[in-house]
Amino acid sequence: MPLPKAELHLHIEGTLEPELAFELAARNGVELPYATTDALREAYRFEDLQSFLNLYYELMAVLRTERDFEDLANAYLARAAAQGVRHAEIFFDPQAHIARGVGMGTVVEGLSRALDRSEENHGVSTHLILCFLRDESAESALATLDAAKPYLDRIIGVGLDSAEVGHPPVKFREVYETAAALGLRRVAHAGEEGPPEYITEALDILGVERVDHGLRCMESPDLVARLARDRVPLTLCPLSNVRLRTVDTLADHPLPAMLEAGLLCTVNSDDPAYFGGYADDNFTAVREALGLSEERLRELARNSFLASFLDDDEEKRAGYLAEVENYAF
Ligand SMILES: Nc1ncnc2[nH]cnc12
């Protein structure tokens, strides 16, 4: 049994495996520009974040109905459960679907069909986080939040993703203020490809409680000291960083230095269908490449539950934390 953990940085659209993409394409009469699943996998060689995003958005064309989103989420939850994930806070990108004529209701209702039965079917508790695409306008983000209003009982918070450089957090000040007023939790991708200043902005202007990636904080000792002092969780995604060339190799990943600096790090899978591994695959990869001790791995698992939005059920969090402490490697 793998180490119990929470997954806090997971784009549901990034769990679309080639086999399911072809199945959904056939079901929906969508033509994919790849002959086979192997030919599609061949395309998974990325130069940077943008080259990945191009394929990520292209493949979403196969997701059309509630059932598609339900099947996608169920496939992820089954894999996550097998990897020791006990709780998942799942991102989705509604603007990428709305732009294709697939409404907010289809996406949220479809995902909810799987999520509502996830504890019973997979033993995984879940939360849903709506992400705004930062390379779209602030007005589009506001309209998206407005479209989500009928579904806010299913959505715990908002996030910010897609192409980072040139789209600083400040662009989304108003939508984050509106989200906060609606009682939504706030996270944002920052410091993946963008500079450390974007992390500071996400904290100071958007009021985020967690930083997704946050890797480039290591370029600013003052920022590292602040993040460590304030126990701001960072949702790191090591295999993603290698595939998107944010780090050269896993052995160069700053995770050990980040832990040494007292940062509240978590390990997550980002877009596992594209980056070569789910949650425990990331744990295994960093253990092997970086020689992390069992106690460091336990710390990462503990951090994942501490950083989760399980404040609505402290009993559940305590149960998961006990599983981590009692885990025998
Ligand atoms: N790693 C990532 N960074 C930014 N946007 C994303 N959307 C899906 N994965 C992403």
Ligand SMILES: [Zn+2]
């Ligand atoms: Zn991400």
